[in-house]
Amino acid sequence: MAALQKPGSSSLMGPLAASCLLLIALWTQGGLAVPISSHCRLDGSNFQQPYITNRTFMLAKEASLADNNTDVRLIGEKLFYEVNMGERCYLMKQVLNFTLEEVLLPQSDRFQPYMQEVVPFLARLSNKLSQCHIDSDDQHIQRNVQNLKDTVKKLGENGEIKVIGELDLLFMALRNACN
Ligand SMILES: *[C@@H]1O[C@H](CO)[C@@H](O)[C@H](O)[C@H]1NC(C)=O
Ligand SMILES: *[C@@H]1O[C@H](CO)[C@@H](O)[C@H](O)[C@H]1NC(C)=O
Ligand SMILES: *[C@@H]1O[C@H](CO)[C@@H](O)[C@H](O)[C@H]1NC(C)=O
Numbered sequence: 001m002a003a004l005q006k007p008g009s010s011s012l013m014g015p016l017a018a019s020c021l022l023l024i025a026l027w028t029q030g031g032l033a034v035p036i037s038s039h040c041r042l043d044g045s046n047f048q049q050p051y052i053t054n055r056t057f058m059l060a061k062e063a064s065l066a067d068n069n070t071d072v073r074l075i076g077e078k079l080f081y082e083v084n085m086g087e088r089c090y091l092m093k094q095v096l097n098f099t100l101e102e103v104l105l106p107q108s109d110r111f112q113p114y115m116q117e118v119v120p121f122l123a124r125l126s127n128k129l130s131q132c133h134i135d136s137d138d139q140h141i142q143r144n145v146q147n148l149k150d151t152v153k154k155l156g157e158n159g160e161i162k163v164i165g166e167l168d169l170l171f172m173a174l175r176n177a178c179n
Helices: 013-030 050-066 085-104 114-128 139-155 157-165 167-177
Strands: none
Touching: 050 114, 050 157, 050 167, 085 114, 085 139, 085 157, 085 167, 114 167, 139 157, 157 167
């Protein structure tokens, strides 16, 4: 390391030292941030398929027409409160899991034909995130996810409809958080 920092000691050392410093800069800038797990990632191509994107948005639209509660937004500022960028994919993984297991499966007979196409798509994304973990304390993340779950439970069936009505937001949040 000491050798690397000696300026201009060879033509190779310059760039090498520069990239070393850049790395260190990135580390310290990330500061206390968690090392972002490479498993917390979804390829952009997952979100660039016109057909399934259309189906997802159509499903959300149809459900949101049946959602009679316009005061509550599930996937919004409150969900991301105090969750930094590097943790958001992990957060969205939890929301996706809840959506699949506790909302879409129980409601799977409704909103056809969209539902039967969108569920396997979301299940594949969920599967691709199965190794996504964070090493640090995740209490703040679990708290926000729990708030969302509690809100849905409190709204009863209309809560489930609302989750489906926000599948477009889920889609975009996954795309943004897991890129
Ligand atoms: C989805 O595609 C249909 C035509 O197949 C179109 O009428 C509709 O507007 C599209 N919806 C969205 C949300 O892109
Ligand atoms: C949801 O999470 C549980 C616990 O981690 C896991 O066993 C299950 O397979 C997940 N479900 C989906 C649909 O990803
Ligand atoms: C909203 O929908 C729920 C369930 O679908 C129903 O129980 C409730 O009465 C509805 N509320 C209003 C204000 O229409």
